[in-house]
Amino acid sequence: MKSLLMTTMIGALCAGPVFAGKAFISNERGNTITVVDTDTWEVETEFFAGNRPRGITASPDGSKIYVCASDDNLVRVFDAVTYEELPSLPSGPDPELFILEPSGKRLYIANEDDNLVTVTDTETRTVLAEVPVGVEPEGMGMSPDAKFVVNTSETTNMAHFISTEDYKIKHNILVDQRPRYAQYTADGKRLFVTSEIGGTVTAMDIAEDGTPEVIGKISFEVAGVQPEWLQPVGAKVTSDGTRLFVALGPANRVAVVDAQSLEVLDYILVGQRVWQLDFTPDEKYLLTTNGNSNDITVIDVAKEKAIRSIQVGQQPWGVVTID
Amino acid sequence: MPKFSALLMAVIALGSFAGSAFAIDVKAAVLRVDYPVLLPISRYDLRPDDLGFAGAALADEDNGTTGSFLGHTYETVTRAVTPEDAEMALGALLDQGIRLIVVQSNGDDLARLTDQAAAAGALVFNASAPDIALRDDQCRANLLHIAPSNAMNADAVAQFAVWKKWDEWFLISGSNPEDVALAEAFRKSARKFGAKITEDRVFEDTGGSRRTDSGHVLVQRQLPMFTQQADDHDVVIAADGTDFFARYLSYHLWTPRPVMGSGGLVPTTFHGAHEAWGATQYQTRFEELTGRYAKPEDYNVWLALRVIGEAVTRANTAEPDGVRDYAVSDAFELAAFKGTKVTFRNWNGQLRQPILLHDGKITVSVSPQEGFLHQTSLLDTMGLDRPESRCTAFN
Numbered sequence: 001m002k003s004l005l006m007t008t009m010i011g012a013l014c015a016g017p018v019f020a021g022k023a024f025i026s027n028e029r030g031n032t033i034t035v036v037d038t039d040t041w042e043v044e045t046e047f048f049a050g051n052r053p054r055g056i057t058a059s060p061d062g063s064k065i066y067v068c069a070s071d072d073n074l075v076r077v078f079d080a081v082t083y084e085e086l087p088s089l090p091s092g093p094d095p096e097l098f099i100l101e102p103s104g105k106r107l108y109i110a111n112e113d114d115n116l117v118t119v120t121d122t123e124t125r126t127v128l129a130e131v132p133v134g135v136e137p138e139g140m141g142m143s144p145d146a147k148f149v150v151n152t153s154e155t156t157n158m159a160h161f162i163s164t165e166d167y168k169i170k171h172n173i174l175v176d177q178r179p180r181y182a183q184y185t186a187d188g189k190r191l192f193v194t195s196e197i198g199g200t201v202t203a204m205d206i207a208e209d210g211t212p213e214v215i216g217k218i219s220f221e222v223a224g225v226q227p228e229w230l231q232p233v234g235a236k237v238t239s240d241g242t243r244l245f246v247a248l249g250p251a252n253r254v255a256v257v258d259a260q261s262l263e264v265l266d267y268i269l270v271g272q273r274v275w276q277l278d279f280t281p282d283e284k285y286l287l288t289t290n291g292n293s294n295d296i297t298v299i300d301v302a303k304e305k306a307i308r309s310i311q312v313g314q315q316p317w318g319v320v321t322i323d
Numbered sequence: 324m325p326k327f328s329a330l331l332m333a334v335i336a337l338g339s340f341a342g343s344a345f346a347i348d349v350k351a352a353v354l355r356v357d358y359p360v361l362l363p364i365s366r367y368d369l370r371p372d373d374l375g376f377a378g379a380a381l382a383d384e385d386n387g388t389t390g391s392f393l394g395h396t397y398e399t400v401t402r403a404v405t406p407e408d409a410e411m412a413l414g415a416l417l418d419q420g421i422r423l424i425v426v427q428s429n430g431d432d433l434a435r436l437t438d439q440a441a442a443a444g445a446l447v448f449n450a451s452a453p454d455i456a457l458r459d460d461q462c463r464a465n466l467l468h469i470a471p472s473n474a475m476n477a478d479a480v481a482q483f484a485v486w487k488k489w490d491e492w493f494l495i496s497g498s499n500p501e502d503v504a505l506a507e508a509f510r511k512s513a514r515k516f517g518a519k520i521t522e523d524r525v526f527e528d529t530g531g532s533r534r535t536d537s538g539h540v541l542v543q544r545q546l547p548m549f550t551q552q553a554d555d556h557d558v559v560i561a562a563d564g565t566d567f568f569a570r571y572l573s574y575h576l577w578t579p580r581p582v583m584g585s586g587g588l589v590p591t592t593f594h595g596a597h598e599a600w601g602a603t604q605y606q607t608r609f610e611e612l613t614g615r616y617a618k619p620e621d622y623n624v625w626l627a628l629r630v631i632g633e634a635v636t637r638a639n640t641a642e643p644d645g646v647r648d649y650a651v652s653d654a655f656e657l658a659a660f661k662g663t664k665v666t667f668r669n670w671n672g673q674l675r676q677p678i679l680l681h682d683g684k685i686t687v688s689v690s691p692q693e694g695f696l697h698q699t700s701l702l703d704t705m706g707l708d709r710p711e712s713r714c715t716a717f718n
Binding site: 228 | 385388389391392393601604607608611636637656657658662663664701
């Protein structure tokens with residue numbers, strides 16, 4: 001207990017001179033966004049975010065928060081400072097997860113019920129394209145050069161590589177059952193796709209022209225936990241490409257993986273049904289949303305230890321942080 | 324129309340890159356045998372005309388979307404027939420060259436249809452018959468079971484009862500052969516999980532008091548009398564495979580107790596309110612396509628065709644032997660909105676699957692229950708396990 005307190009204090013001290021960072025957590029069942037101060041780890045406020053808010057992201061300058069309001073069939077937009085609602089974006093039906101290109105212009109949205117990826121212009125608030133993909137599209141990743149968007153389809157079990165130039169699918173890679181999330185390394189040379197029911201993470205090497213090649217699969221094993229409960233969902237890679245963190249759903253753990261050798265190094269115990277992850281912008285902390293315990297866990301990235309948990313809204317789903 | 328154009332575009336997209344996939348046109352059939360039955364106790368249980376077939380339509384869409392990226396197409400024909408016409412209908416399907424057949428029928432008809440299919444080298448998927456013998460000494464090499472057996476359903480209920488520490492049971496069974504078979508499965512489950520049947524009674528099917536304007540009046544007088552003076556019990560277990568009395572038991576018992584089995588809390592593969600593990604997406608797709616809620620039969624047929632789709636996608640085969648071999652291999656796994664992968668028991672061709680416990684509105688619990696362990700798979704705590712099964716067709 002004492003050491004935990006110390007860690008927190010040191011953490012707080014180190015973060016001293018920077019402006020207060022914030023984490024925005026979408027609460028799927030509470031229909032709200034909880035705002036957490038990432039210096040004090042206090043809940044600042046909670047505001048209405050639309051019906052069934054899930055995927056959540058921020059504009060590159062951190063001024064706007066985008067959230068998939070799944071049951072409203074649109075993307076709601078909020079001012080990151082005042083939390084005022086701004087005009088919504090068209091998303092196509094049942095948006096679940098999305099990814100914003102680095103320029104902040106185009107938003108790529110997975111429409112779970114319609115087997116589509118919708119491309120929306122965030123400035124003109126118009127739909128630029130609809131790309132047909134496999135059944136139940138969910139995970140959305142983007143190559144750092146913004147040339148490819150990767151969508152995972154949960155029932156087709158593929159990663160679809162969509163060119164951002166012509167919105168055509170250039171590659172389809174079969175992965176294990178129920179792929180949930182796609183995450184590139186910062187250098188764009190590797191891609192990880194999590195498979196919830198397959199219980200694995202597929203690792204691919206990405207060639208210069210964006211062509212993927214499967215190089216291996218990561219499996220998980222925790223003593224005393226039924227293998228069926230080890231269900232990889234959210235994933236994040238450190239920007240130096242050394243560590244991959246994988247949320248394991250009902251196993252209530254985040255796996256720490258050597259992103260190069262694909263060896264699983266450790267498991268960090270977090271809240272119940274851990275779903276999505278996001279680093280703080282300085283990458284000191286990794287936040288996890290825990291859907292069944294209605295909290296988030298803060299992981300110290302360097303120490304690879306959970307340092308605290310914070311109660312948020314009902315059934316937290318996604319998380320995004322800003323400076 | 325948007326769906327169609329979306330599919331078309333995907334097919335065009337496929338043309339733009341060289342794949343290693345081979346074009347396969349998958350043809351399958353669903354053969355449903357309709358029996359003369361009385362109306363169900365509840366209108367909610369009325370059988371829609373497209374029962375099961377709706378699941379096939381959804382499966383064709385789902386498989387077809389995946390297939391559009393690989394050069395595979397899926398077409399499933401559906402036939403509803405009387406028991407007398409079943410053989411002829413199957414013959415006609417086999418004559419069309421169809422070798423993958425999903426059958427919705429009772430166990431006896433399933434056995435003879437499976438043998439007829441075997442002569443033509445066809446593979447059969449059982450979407451409804453719960454008979455234990457067909458997973459045991461009466462198993463067939465060309466028969467895979469999607470539907471759970473009576474043993475699996477009874478074990479699903481028993482595990483929940485034991486988890487609740489309701490280990491003294493009052494078993495009430497009907498008098499029809501299906502009821503008797505189900506009652507035997509519950510007796511076996513009680514022994515397997517250490518529950519005790521303190522009272523065991525048969526409720527005779529005399530053909531009366533089914534759903535009528537005054538039905539509840541008779542029921543309210545008859546059932547308390549029928550259930551009085553029973554030995555101490557925690558729960559009433561109903562074995563009513565023919566749906567003639569179990570739904571009436573709740574609230575009409577002499578001693579107030581929860582009801583499970585064929586009434587009260589009922590084991591099922593799926594229902595229209597199941598939402599966990601992404602099932603909401605299945606429900607919305609199904610409802611958009613069919614305009615009604617999904618029934619377990621729809622889900623079972625959908626799942627059978629998804630097994631075929633998975634074999635085609637992963638093993639590049641739509642041949643009956645190829646599909647069967649892949650399905651029972653260690654490589655096979657399938658996500659089925661149950662929170663864990665479903666696989667086949669390679670000793671009797673039965674699909675391993677979690678079983679939902681449904682109160683008519685919501686999923687109350689899902690078996691297997693916490694704490695019931697197994698060296699191979701937790702799912703093998705339900706139904707015939709390898710050492711008990713006398714099936715040799717898969718050796």
